[in-house]
């Protein structure tokens with residue numbers, strides 16, 4: 001029995017699954033936490049990956065491995081392959097004004113024209129999450145660090161490079177040209193075009209001020225990115241993927257399927273056969289990990305809204321869920337706008353969260369719990385509307401991610417979204433997608449025309465509820481009523 005491994009290096013943790021390449025049966029798994037914060041030195045991801053791999057019984061008997069990872073993070077390397085500074089993550093908003101500058105500059109000062117030009121060029125309008133804006137921030141805020149940059153990678157590219165032995169080689173002997181990425185993660189950089197399937201050096205130059213840096217080679221979906229020779233046999237390393245594309249592969253998404261992931265980010269994504277170019281910036285037109293496209297809407301505030309509400313109420317997740325389910329739909333008019341970390345979609349990097357509609361009768365733990373769950377889900381429902389507005393078909397919605405473990409989320413989601421919600425059994429779908437890619441790479445090494453293996457789908461449960469339109473309506477009245485954080489606020 002050949003074994004394959006998949007890694008999910010996500011915002012909060014690293015998860016590893018080891019599966020049977022032929023059937024997809026889970027054999028072993030492991031996980032390790034990442035440090036908090038929106039700026040993290042990549043060595044912490046490597047340490048966590050090593051710990052999670054060890055917990056999963058190691059890779060000695062594994063034939064192929066691939067990494068899915070949080071998207072967009074800026075991993076800047078110098079000529080020796082050393083990390084120049086801690087990576088700015090997708091949820092770091094300090095490059096918000098750099099994003100605004102880049103949009104205006106591509107439109108020669110006309111923001112609308114600039115947004116349309118970016119959407120046409122890269123499928124997405126830059127916001128602070130996009131890697132290109134972080135490079136612009138580096139150019140302006142840390143010119144000495146910017147001058148040292150010899151290569152720019154994403155979290156999953158860097159980990160792939162480490163797994164292949166390059167990133168862990170002695171400084172000075174690290175081969176920057178061995179960096180590999182895939183089209184799904186490249187499409188979130190802001191300097192790769194999903195329609196041309198190629199980097200845009202002009203946009204990299206616009207962002208960083210130069211384009212003489214190494215960018216990871218964009219490997220095909222089932223291409224071997226590296227071969228590691230070991231005493232017990234070789235290990236193939238796949239190209240990996242952005243975490244959302246890996247989840248799509250893990251779930252076997254097809255056109256018509258929509259996945260809502262409630263992790264640190266809230267993501268509404270769909271597989272599409274044609275690229276999208278939403279100049280409003282709500283939908284990012286990413287590529288997927290199989291050769292088609294993955295339009296998605298991503299919010300900055302999802303599972304941590306539930307974490308924060310539970311903390312405020314002094315309960316655990318189960319307690320928060322019980323409170324929310326015992327309260328009435330719409331929380332008697334109490335609305336929580338969940339912009340706790342600023343927001344990316346809509347693009348409000350400086351916004352803060354807010355509570356509206358407080359009355360004496362709604363100052364109860366149950367009302368607050370319900371408002372937190374509903375507010376977080378309403379932001380995702382807005383995302384689903386934005387996908388529909390791009391002509392993306394919505395036939396079946398699946399809910400995954402840590403937040404989908406909440407009973408309240410599962411039961412309230414169909415009411416807020418206005419359609420049935422399918423919840424696959426709890427699992428690590430990003431890591432599973434990476435493992436499926438690894439199995440595909442293994443098969444393609446013998447037969448280049450091999451398709452991704454057909455693995456049995458996990459069990460799932462469907463949740464149904466009448467549409468609670470008043471919840472969306474009251475949220476729509478409240479969502480613009482937020483305060484911006486002031487300079488110096490953390």
Ligand SMILES: Nc1ncnc2c1ncn2[C@@H]1O[C@H](COP(=O)(O)OP(=O)(O)O)[C@@H](O)[C@H]1O
Pocket residue numbers: 010011012013262263264265303304306307317318401402403404405406407
């Ligand atoms: N039962 C639960 N109810 C609500 N939230 C949960 C539950 N279990 C885990 N979470 C939250 O889910 C998040 C982790 O989910 P995950 O999808 O792994 O996130 P990420 O991929 O961003 O690291 C954490 O914020 C955690 O507190």
Ligand SMILES: O=C(CO)[C@@H](O)[C@H](O)COP(=O)(O)O
Pocket residue numbers: 010011012069070071072090129188243244263264265266267298
């Ligand atoms: O920025 C995006 C997608 O564009 C996020 O989805 C990140 O990829 C982080 O994912 P999680 O760690 O929250 O799953």
